[in-house]
Amino acid sequence: MSEVPEPEMAPASNPLPSPSAFLHTPESIPYSSSPSIIHLKRDLLVPLSFQSNKDQPETHDTRAAAYSSKGVLNTRFGDFPHSSIVGIPYGSQVLAAPLTNNEWNRKRKRREDPSEGATAEPKSTGFLHVLAPTAELWTASLPHRTQVVYTPDSSFILHKLQVRPGSVLIEAGAGSGSFTHAGVRAVYNGYPDGRSGIGKEGRKGKVFSFEFHKERVQKLIDEVERHRLDGLVEIVHRDVCKDGFLVTKMVGEQEEEGISPRATAVFLDLPAPWLALPHLTRRTRPTPSLPTSTGLTPSPSPGPTVAEDGSVTISNDKASNEPYDSGKPSALSSTEAVRICTFSPCIEQVTRTVSVLRKLGWVDIEMVEVQHRRIEVRRLNPKGYENGAGPRTVAEAVQRLKWVGEYREHKRERDSADSTATTVKQSPTEAWRTQNSREKEGAKDGKIITRTEPEIKSHTSYLVFAVLPREWTAEDEATAQALVEQTTKSVVNAPVDGNLKGNGKLKWKGEKEEKPMSKRQIKRAEREKRKTEEGKVEGDEAIEDEMIEGESAPPGNEEEGKDIPSAEGGNYKMEVDG
Structure with a gap:
């Protein structure tokens, strides 16, 4: 299988450009x-x-x-x-x-x-x-050429696809490049030329972005170069539903085609993702037609035939149980499980995509809809009389009328009095405003209210996720079994070959097999075990009786010269006087 060659390190004499500000924030804003x-x-x-x-x-x-x-x-x-x-x-x-x-x-x-x-x-x-530029800020400010994938969707997609540093991500339908910037940050673990000083060893993360619109492709290439993401993102102009996901690389001075990206994660933002799925299998096989009225059924590699008038011709060959190999390498990794996500706005697209995923061997299929909402939480303070609020109770209304009458009387007295010689007390209304105003009752009296933002930058599309397990052959099984036997033979006793029979347990291959016991043999073994335990108990009791009798026997009844155990642990010999 053709694989992407490892890029060569740049010569030490040529200074490497600085890394992208999207990945390494400079200390100050540069030119x-x-x-x-x-x-x-x-x-x-x-x-x-x-x-x-x-x-x-x-x-x-x-x-x-x-x-x-x-x-x-x-x-x-x-x-x-x-x-x-x-x-x-x-x-x-x-x-x-x-x-x-x-x-x-x-x-x-x-x-x-x-x-x-x-x-x-x-x-x-x-x-x-x-x-500083980030994927989230770029999504919110980029020039829209198509509808973009916003942060709530892109973050959830990358999480479900388990994209991490060193992963290889395939993106079909690049559009404005919003998901491209989010994906390159997720897979980044250093530049291939080592310009960032990290990730010089091991597999480098990369994003292969496919787009069929030529003008958008050129703008994406210019953006990637200006953002200094070249080497981490490869923009490919192609119709993936027809031509697949294999890439072209320069090997020396020659251009080599049909190289596998060895992707571990796939994101399809296409109007008909089921047409691209036959190119995302490890062994391409014909796909049967679906019972749909449109006739747009998935087809095997190299894909459907598109005429000049735009009509699509689909093969209706029946699926075969025998593996089919078109002679082209797979675009997916052969040593890891691959995860896929499709982005579809209609439920009809989801049903057709799920049907093809099942036919092509994808498992753990699920659909998710992300409903992102921004909610503002605030406290609504009660209004005062000055802001147009009315009385809350009858008693409060009566009290207010009383204050109004007092205020009018106080105003007449103030107008008639000499302001220079007479000191007028504070009016009841002014005192009430300073001490009993509703606006100063405390923040805890206000109600907590929530309000949803009227315009949310998000989509209402359906996300379909699936997993393609690692391809496992008979040779892989034999290699794994030999490794397990070699490393765990002395510590594990478990069946690894053959079927269990009766109550017996099969050991490792090559070891002596335990024969199953019949019911009669099991009962006989239990009786012998009980007899052995009973005999042991009787022997212990006899020894204890002998020791007790020896301690309680009178000295006159003992024969001369017989050893008798003493309390100190030794023996003494008795002698009889004549």
Whole structure:
């Protein structure tokens, strides 16, 4: 089977580029093609890369009303020169510079000194935060070319697929690259050329991303290069439903085709994932047609035939019990179990996908729907009379009328009195406001309420998960059995070959087998065991009786010269006087 060759280490003379900011956060914001995330509001993020002014492209984000040109970021919160942002730590707050749109008019010629705005004093209002790029922030701020997979879905998918550092992930339907960035962070354990200083030994994690739209493929390739993820992500322009998942690699100066990625996890974001499933088996075999009215049934490799008019011709060959090998290597790992996830918005797509998964030998099939909601929890404080609240009880209403009458009388007295010579006491209403206002009754009196966000950036698609076990042949079984016999023969006594018969237990192959006992033999063995135990008990009792009789016998009845045990543990000899 063809396999992906290990990349060669870069020569020591050529300096390696710095790793991606998505994987290793720099100490300060650098001039780089990798973007930084401009945080204007909670749900208003803008990706922006800081480069030299002559290389800085003009970018425009209509959602944030942000425009970046000539080294200045123009937003509704103010103008922010790039030179005032570069060099500070990530997470810093940057105040707007006192520059107007007229000063930085886009139609004016470039200034001789492009860094003039860096020394301008900041405004008292208007600010932003600069955040380090992550997969979550990139998902929330990336330019949408297609519908994206948001963080609640991508995190759950990577968890269920058990993607970890060193894994090889296949993604079909890259789209805007949201899941690609999340996947590369999950599989990352160092660059193949060792630029990050980690993961130089062992298998390197990698993401193979397939997309059939040529324009989106080119944009994804440009993003991967600018984000410095090359070597960790490979973008392939292909229709996987027709051509499969094998990749092309440069071996020396020649291009070798049909190389297996040896994937351990697969994510399919396709409109018809069941058409790509026959290419994700270790031994491709014909798939029978499904009882559907459309006729779009799964087909074996090399896939369905697509005519120029867009019609699809599907093979209706019946499935055979004999293994079928098309001569192509499998795109899956042959030494590990492979996990798959399909992303489908319709339940009809789910049923057809599950049917094909079962026919192709996938197990542990389950469907999950992620319903992510953001809930705001707050305390609703009771309103006071000044905010329009009415009395809560009749007694409170009567008391309020009393205070109103007292207040009117107090007001007349205050108007008639001389303010310079007479000290007027505080009115009852003012005293009540300071001591008995509902707004000062305490926070515990307010009700706790929750509210769901009206707009949630998530999908309502169905996620189908399945597992393809490792292929296990007779040779693998013989090798494993020999290894077990060699390592555990002296400590384990368990059946490994043959069938159990009766009440006997089979030992390791080559050892003496215990013959089963009949019922008569079992009863005889039990009787002999009881007799042995009874004889032992009778012998012990006889010895105890002899010792007791020897201690209680009178001296006159003993014969001369007989040894009698003493209390001190020794023996003494009795003599009889004449």
